[in-house]
Every structure is written in C-alpha cells, then in structure tokens.
Amino acid sequence: MRVIITGGAGFIGSHLLDRLVEGGHRISVIDNLSSGDKSRVPDTVTLHQVDIRDAGAVADIVASERPEVIFHLAAQISVRHSVSEPLMDAHTNVLGTMNLIEAARPVGARIIMASTGGAMYGDGVPMPTPETQIPKTQAPYGISKYCAEQYLSLDNRLHGGAHVSLRLGNAFGPRQDPHGEAGVVAIFCGLIARGQTPTIFGDGTQTRDYVYVADVVRAFLAAAQYTGNESVLNIGTGRGTSVRELLEAVNAAAGTAITAEHAPARAGEWKHGALDSGLAARELGWHSSTSIAEGIALTYQQLTA
Numbered sequence: 001m002r003v004i005i006t007g008g009a010g011f012i013g014s015h016l017l018d019r020l021v022e023g024g025h026r027i028s029v030i031d032n033l034s035s036g037d038k039s040r041v042p043d044t045v046t047l048h049q050v051d052i053r054d055a056g057a058v059a060d061i062v063a064s065e066r067p068e069v070i071f072h073l074a075a076q077i078s079v080r081h082s083v084s085e086p087l088m089d090a091h092t093n094v095l096g097t098m099n100l101i102e103a104a105r106p107v108g109a110r111i112i113m114a115s116t117g118g119a120m121y122g123d124g125v126p127m128p129t130p131e132t133q134i135p136k137t138q139a140p141y142g143i144s145k146y147c148a149e150q151y152l153s154l155d156n157r158l159h160g161g162a163h164v165s166l167r168l169g170n171a172f173g174p175r176q177d178p179h180g181e182a183g184v185v186a187i188f189c190g191l192i193a194r195g196q197t198p199t200i201f202g203d204g205t206q207t208r209d210y211v212y213v214a215d216v217v218r219a220f221l222a223a224a225q226y227t228g229n230e231s232v233l234n235i236g237t238g239r240g241t242s243v244r245e246l247l248e249a250v251n252a253a254a255g256t257a258i259t260a261e262h263a264p265a266r267a268g269e270w271k272h273g274a275l276d277s278g279l280a281a282r283e284l285g286w287h288s289s290t291s292i293a294e295g296i297a298l299t300y301q302q303l304t305a
C-alpha cells in the first residue's frame with residue numbers, strides 16, 4: 001500500500017509509522033517538525049518537512065506520491081493553546097485538513113484522521129459516550145476537530161470519498177513528550193522518574209478515557225482496511241480513569257509513593273470522559289487490549305530504560 005502519514009514524526013504517528021514500515025508499505029511523511037522528532041523517521045521513508053497549512057506544497061506532494069491512504073495526524077494538539085490562540089488552532093486543524101482533502105480527491109486517496117473523543121463531547125453527557133451524542137466541546141480544539149470531521153464526511157457524501165475520523169481517547173505510551181503540557185501520563189512518568197512532585201489541576205477526580213498507543217495504532221490500521229459506511233468512530237476503553245488513579249498507577253510502576261501538589265483547574269477543561277467504542281468493535285473489529293496498569297508500566301519502563 002502507498003501511504004502518507006502527516007505528523008509521522010510525532011508521538012502516535014511514529015508508532016503508526018513503525019508498524020507500517022514492518023508491513024513493507026511505501027510510506028512518506030509530511031511533518032513540519034514543530035513537535036515531531038526527525039530521528040523517528042527511518043532513512044527508507046521520505047520525510048517532507050512541510051506545513052499542512054501550505055496548500056500548494058501539500059497538493060504537490062500528494063500528486064507525486066499518489067497514496068492510497070493518508071493517515072492524517074498532524075495537528076495543533078493542545079487544548080490550552082486552542083483557548084489562547086483559537087485562530088492558529090483553526091488554521092491548522094480545519095484549513096490544514098481541507099488542504100489534504102482537496103489534494104486527496106484527484107488521486108482517490110482515503111484520509112484516516114486522528115480526531116478527538118476526549119475533547120469532543122463536554123460534560124453532562126451519557127458515560128460512556130456514543131458518537132451519536134451531539135458534541136458540546138469546552139475548547140476551540142474540540143470545535144476545530146469536529147469541523148475537520150464534518151469536511152471529511154461531506155467529501156464522502158459530495159464526492160464519493162471514503163474518509164474516516166477516529167475520535168481518540170487520551171492516548172498514552174512511550175515517546176509522548178514528558179516535558180510537554182499535554183499527556184498527563186507522560187508528564188507524571190517524567191516527573192516521578194526525576195523524583196519531582198507532580199501538579200494536579202483541580203481536585204484530581206476528573207476522569208478521561210486513557211487508551212494505550214499500540215491499541216490506537218491498531219485502530220488506524222483497521223480503519224485503512226474498512227469498507228463500510230461509518231465515517232466517525234470512537235476509539236477508547238469505555239472507562240474513565242481519574243488523575244489520582246493515574247498517579248497511583250505511575251507510583252506503582254516506579255515503586256514510589258510521591259504525592260501531588262494541587263493547582264486550580266484550567267480553562268477549557270471538562271470534568272468526565274469515557275468513550276463508547278461499540279461502533280468500532282462492530283465495524284472495525286477493534287477493542288482496546290492493554291490495561292491502564294500494563295500501559296503505564298510499559299511507558300515508565302521505556303522512559304527509564
């Protein structure tokens with residue numbers, strides 16, 4: 001299969017890249033390396049250091065590579081930045097995705113996009129939340145991803161595309177930036193490995209659906225083979241885990257008993273999240289298979305290896 005991965009030098013994208021390389025596919029990566037790491041892209045893979053906001057460059061690459069599938073993971077990923085810089089968020093996540101859609105259509109490429117389940121639904125919704133729930137996102141990031149999904153689904157209806165958006169829970173695993181401001185598992189693992197005190201924003205009872213990165217990668221690979229009609233699927237465990245429980249699991253993996261400091265809850269945050277992935281089970285044959293404890297142990301081991 002000929003594929004392009006946008007964001008292939010990033011956390012999830014590079015895990016997907018590894019699996020596709022193992023599968024012997026012809027792969028190229030589009031990544032502006034704003035947070036990605038060039039060393040994650042092997043020499044056998046063509047790296048186009050390009051911004052997805054550059055419509056002309058994206059069109060040229062897609063026209064020359066002629067992919068069958070574009071795994072679209074490049075994005076502005078920070079909820080907090082989306083609150084402070086909503087225009088930048090929309091430019092990257094909405095217009096960047098539209099650039100890909102316009103480039104994909106002439107070559108008949110399918111786009112499998114990383115959307116968000118965690119930031120999509122907001123509070124006061126059924127748990128676990130199905131895709132049929134009307135989104136009530138608490139941050140521009142959720143709106144920009146929802147909007148990008150809508151353009152992909154519209155392309156399916158209007159032009160016979162076969163694009164799919166995967167609404168991911170909070171992905172975690174090795175390579176997530178432990179110094180970043182997103183990815184609480186990575187941040188806790190990094191701090192505890194350095195013997196430092198983590199900060200919990202709010203009271204720590206807020207829950208999210210944490211899904212291990214290898215399980216997420218399997219969902220992308222299954223979506224690439226999918227021939228059904230669904231265009232939006234949740235990818236999560238169905239279970240919310242609190243920030244306090246996460247810290248306990250990281251302490252268990254590290255053999256420590258470090259307690260957290262508390263700070264006020266942040267703008268754009270929502271209280272609870274858990275995704276109903278029944279549709280992904282039926283349509284893609286996908287289930288998460290890695291428990292939080294197993295995933296955190298693997299993440300901590302690789303960080304400290």
Ligand SMILES: NC(=O)c1ccc[n+]([C@@H]2O[C@H](COP(=O)([O-])OP(=O)(O)OC[C@H]3O[C@@H](n4cnc5c(N)ncnc54)[C@H](O)[C@@H]3O)[C@@H](O)[C@H]2O)c1
Binds near residue numbers: 096115
């Ligand atoms: N990590 C999660 O928990 C999570 C949850 C839901 C959805 N997602 C989505 O999954 C995708 C991957 O997230 P991640 O956690 O691996 O993030 P990441 O920051 O590690 O990866 C994003 C990659 O995209 C690249 N990139 C960013 N802006 C770009 C641009 N304008 N042009 C070209 N490349 C650009 C970065 O350099 C990086 O390599 C994103 O679309 C994100 O919104 C992630």
